[in-house]
Amino acid sequence: xxCELGFFCKKIRSYCDKPIEGLFSxxxxxxxxxxxxxxxxxxxxxxxxxxxxxxxxPMSEEVPKRGNVMSMAKLNVWMxxxxxxxQAVAKLLDKCGMLKGxxxxxxxxxxxxxxxxxxxxxxNSLLSTVAKPLYxxxxxxxxxxxxxxxxxxxxxxxxxxxxxxxxxxKKYTLR
Numbered sequence: 001x002x003c004e005l006g007f008f009c010k011k012i013r014s015y016c017d018k019p020i021e022g023l024f025s026x027x028x029x030x031x032x033x034x035x036x037x038x039x040x041x042x043x044x045x046x047x048x049x050x051x052x053x054x055x056x057x058p059m060s061e062e063v064p065k066r067g068n069v070m071s072m073a074k075l076n077v078w079m080x081x082x083x084x085x086x087q088a089v090a091k092l093l094d095k096c097g098m099l100k101g102x103x104x105x106x107x108x109x110x111x112x113x114x115x116x117x118x119x120x121x122x123x124n125s126l127l128s129t130v131a132k133p134l135y136x137x138x139x140x141x142x143x144x145x146x147x148x149x150x151x152x153x154x155x156x157x158x159x160x161x162x163x164x165x166x167x168x169x170k171k172y173t174l175r
Contacts, residue, residue: 002075002079004083004087005039005079005082005083005086007090008083008086008087008089008090009036009039009086011090011093012032012035012036012086012089012090012093013036015029015032015093015097016029016032016033016036021151022100022101022151022153023133023150023151023153024100024101024102024104024105024130024133024134024153025100025104026133027104027129027130027131027132027133028096028104028108028126028129028130030129031125031126031129031130032089032093032126034129035085035086035089035122035126038082038085039082039085039086042078042079042081042082045078046070046075046078046079049070049078050070084116084118084119084122085118085122088111088114088116088118088119088122088123089122089126091111092107092108092111092122092123092126095107095111096108100151100153101151101152101153101154102134102153102154102155104130105127105130105131105134108123108126108127108130109123109127111123112124112127133153134154137149137154141154141156147172152175154175155174155175156172156173156174156175157172157173157174157175158171158172159171159172159173
């Protein structure tokens with residue numbers, strides 16, 4: 001199980017370390033970094049538990065204290081909670097790692113309909129972070145009639161060279 005957690009963590013970290021272009025991809029990267037931060041927080045807690053169960057000797061050897069020793073079974077229990085979360089994120093990353101724009105939101109949304117409560121919770125959390133740029137673009141478009149789309153990810157495209165006599169019919173098109 002520990003190797004599997006390391007594999008998932010490495011896969012997520014490799015996506016986060018790549019240069020990302022696009023608001024939706026940046027949102028996904030931010031959400032993944034938040035998931036990794038939670039995992040590293042748990043690792044820090046486990047590491048402090050391990051350090052509390054050992055005593056330094058004068059010969060700088062660590063000898064376990066008697067009583068409350070961190071065993072592999074206890075470590076397994078500590079890590080059991082984060083395994084399904086990291087697994088769900090890694091599987092989701094396989095499906096939407098190379099996508100751009102609203103397609104990322106679509107894939108995450110499809111996964112949010114999953115029956116497993118942990119997978120559903122993880123994908124809903126990711127979706128709320130990734131969909132923020134879409135929400136802001138929609139608000140800007142609906143409320144102010146302005147299209148701010150620096151990476152051409154929005155489902156509506158504007159033609160900046162459209163003549164004034166054709167604004168109503170040709171200025172905006174669906175992608």
